[in-house]
Amino acid sequence: EKKAAAIAAEEAIARNWDFMGSLFFATTVLTTIGYGDYVPLTTVSRIVIAVITIPAVGVFAFALSQLSGTLVHLPIISWTNRARRRTLESHRDILEQWWENQLERFGDGDNSLSIKQTEELWCHAMESLGETVTPVVHAEARMVFKMCDVNHDGRIDTSEAPLVLKALMERRDFLRQHDEANHHTLWVVVLFVVWIFVFSAVFYLIEPLWSYLDAIYFCVITMSTVGLGDLTPTDGNTASMVCWYLFIFGGLGLAILVGNTISASLSALDESIDVVHRTMERNSSIIPSPSRHPSFS
Template sequence: MSSLYKSWALLVAFVLFYITYLLLGALVFSSIERPEEERLRRELGSLKAQFLNQSCVNITSLDNFMEKVLIANRYGVSMLYNSSQDSNWDLASSLFFANTLVTTVGYGHTTPLSDAGKAFSIVYALIGVPFTMLVLTACVQRLMHLLTYWPIGACRRQSGCKLRTATAVHFVILLLAVVLCFFAIPAVVFSAIEDTWSFLDAFYFCFISLCTIGLGDYVPGEQPGQKMRPLYKISVMVYLFVGLMAMFLVLRTFHKFADVQGLTAFFQLPQCDEEEEEDKEPIVETGSDDQVDVDKAASKRLDPSSQASYSSINR
């Protein structure tokens, strides 16, 4: 099996393991937090019934009721709707929470209720956050060749333009494509599904989410009576992961663009990818000693962190 197939097989294994990790976390969060949520919901229902049955309301009962309601609302449990309200800790919602946790989006609309859930969140995020960054990096490294290096090389071959011009045109096109596919179009979809969201609200949600700010003032799938809520939550989870990948691709491409335009050198910033020393050496040398050195360099194991740079693109 060639190194290319091994590399792709390793990436697929990483992605499958990452999905399994999310599912495992969702099951654990659901099993820990859902009973606690149901207990809190029953307690609020009983307290509300007692409040309604009282013939005369006193200030102590009112304060006690309001305190319970505010605490429960902070954990995503509301008494404004009936008891058939969807749980925040079913499998789909738990999977959505696990995804927002390891991608550092963290809307904050749903938080662990129990001490066990809080402790598991620490351990789960401690492993999940760097693993998510690893999967995103592995995917973006391959997308760079397909969506950055190859288009720039093709543009230079077809039009004969300079490297700086090709990189500038490519970055503008890539940026517009990402804005259209991951901000504008999803905003139209979200504004159509969410009754209370305008297009600006939905666009704002996409931006806040994909920048991993996650303010939590807009969260999809939280309105009562949401149709196909589990599928909707999972679809948003996939959108967040692919969108973060696209944002990472834009950032990596911008860094490459800055290298070519001389911005990193002007601001004395490190280049995105340092070229290997052996890439700068002539491939064919005269003399037996030099040929031995070339043979040794050829048999030297490649550094997996080395990547192609703009200067390696065919004219």
């Protein structure tokens, strides 16, 4: 029995360091999964692993992030760019319509409007261009108008109107980016969950000793990079190894995309909150001339 165990150990060592075993080991190191079934056994190999692991993991994560963003996110980017152009055109239409209404009002000899009047005029311009006006839109406009009232007289005049337009346009653009990022996050999360369940079914079919629950457990533990090592792809099962590589690289790419889209959503939301404050800090000391017409390009 001892001789048989020794032979099995020697075979395992030899198998670990053939090309496929080495590739599998390198992948588990780079992805930080580390099942523990393939390990370095010599002092030199352990030193090499200790030296290169941290920089290698960082480079791999960056490369995977770039690749997954290019391959998976490309259709979303194309759709987003078209939507963004339509959004900006819509914003310019709304702002120009609002400005024309302001000029008509000012043309009667009145140089200012109350904040409530300006809010109503803004919402009317949005409605006339097919935009949905909700209580949130009213509250948003009221907040921006109050903050852009640099004279603190409760009214918006022709000198303050360009500042209001700029703040509203930037804020609405960031809010739209926030909504788009939330939409992308939802789809990527759904795709990520489907990815896990589909590959769980695949592993269930090609791993003869696994139940479907085992396969789900393996996929979740692997994708979380916990890698407990109690379940691993069967040595010599080519189909299982090929599916494992596909599952790992595709799944980790999706996981990174989930993080990126959530980060983009939170960043856009923060920008939408900060834009009015930044605009005021930048322009509070510069009141545009009443005769100056703002640029919407």
